[in-house]
Amino acid sequence: xxxxxxxxxxxxxxxxxxxxxxxxxxxxxxxxxxxxxxxxxxxxxxxxxxxxxxxxxxxxxxxxxxxxxxxxxxxxxxxxxxxxxxxxxxxxxxxxxxxxxxxxxxxxxxxxxxxxxxxxxxxxxxxxxxxxxxxxxxxxxxxxxxxxxxxxxxxxxxxxxxxxxxxxxxxxxxxxxxxxxxxxxxxxxxxxxxxxxxxxxxxxxxxxxxxxxxxxxxxxxxxxxxxxxxxxxxxxxxxxxxxxxxx
Numbered sequence: 001x002x003x004x005x006x007x008x009x010x011x012x013x014x015x016x017x018x019x020x021x022x023x024x025x026x027x028x029x030x031x032x033x034x035x036x037x038x039x040x041x042x043x044x045x046x047x048x049x050x051x052x053x054x055x056x057x058x059x060x061x062x063x064x065x066x067x068x069x070x071x072x073x074x075x076x077x078x079x080x081x082x083x084x085x086x087x088x089x090x091x092x093x094x095x096x097x098x099x100x101x102x103x104x105x106x107x108x109x110x111x112x113x114x115x116x117x118x119x120x121x122x123x124x125x126x127x128x129x130x131x132x133x134x135x136x137x138x139x140x141x142x143x144x145x146x147x148x149x150x151x152x153x154x155x156x157x158x159x160x161x162x163x164x165x166x167x168x169x170x171x172x173x174x175x176x177x178x179x180x181x182x183x184x185x186x187x188x189x190x191x192x193x194x195x196x197x198x199x200x201x202x203x204x205x206x207x208x209x210x211x212x213x214x215x216x217x218x219x220x221x222x223x224x225x226x227x228x229x230x231x232x233x234x235x236x237x238x239x240x241x242x243x244x245x246x247x
Contacts, residue, residue: 002028002116005047007040007066008055008080017053017080017103024105025112037061041069049075051115053099056081073128076115092193096127096146127153145193147173147183154181158197162212162228164190166205174228202240206230210243 004021008014014033021028031047034040036058044052054063054077063079064087079098081087091098097111127146147154156173165172166187173181183190191201198210202222208230215223222230222240232240 002050002112002119003031003047004028004051004053005032005034005040005043005049006030006053007034007043007058007063008053009035009058009060010055011035013055013080013101020103020105020108021053021112024109027116028112037066037069040066044075050119051076051078051112053078053080055079056084056087067128067132070132073125073132076118076125077128078111078115089193090131092189096131130155147181148185149181149183156181158194158199159209159211161199161209162224162226163209163230164194164199164207165230176226178226200236200240200243202236203231203233213244216241216244 006014006017006021008017014035018030018033021030028051031049032043034043037060040052040054043049052075054066056063056079067073067077077096079087079091079096080101080103081098082101088098088100097114099107099111130144130146143159144155144157147156156175160176160179162174162176164187165174167182169184169186171183171185171187171190173183175181187205187207191199191207194207199207200210201207206222208222208224212225212228213222214225216232217223220232220237222232224230
């Protein structure tokens, strides 16, 4: 049985989530409720939970303030949020589970099953620890990303990524030093995630790091460092050439 705590300052939201868990997640037992960072820390100390459902936005300190209290997080977390786009993007970068309010039953069950598998496999919280390190820092720039692959999670520095290439429903990451890893997420997921950084979509099958572009051939080939290359699609050509000419 997975022992869980719900942290949310809104009583109706807490009651609804608890009822959903009771009805649809028989492997989870809610052992305590908390409505603030202080009461959450007290409940965690007393009950030593396996899982915490953590609301992001609370009036007296948010969910990130709770995480800042721990150097190493000894429990799994499923974040719950209503509107914070910044928070959602951070969750995606660090491959942490989150639920949008109002709660979708299917997504709740999937998140709980993922936690169950991680607990059974004793998977370390490298994603949560990386997120905690990020929110403790003074910079708003995300410099690394957590990638899910067949072996679990990988922490990848953004400046080590040369290109991303679609591989069916998966994505191949080509890294400095001739390294390659495959993520279980599709290329569109990473296009959205990396937007605003130095990465741009250049083809239906490619996202490239503009810092590592060496040249462009008229037949539609982008030359990258370490003998890598990518195709340039007509849809993306104008934007790419504009950025390339600024290099």
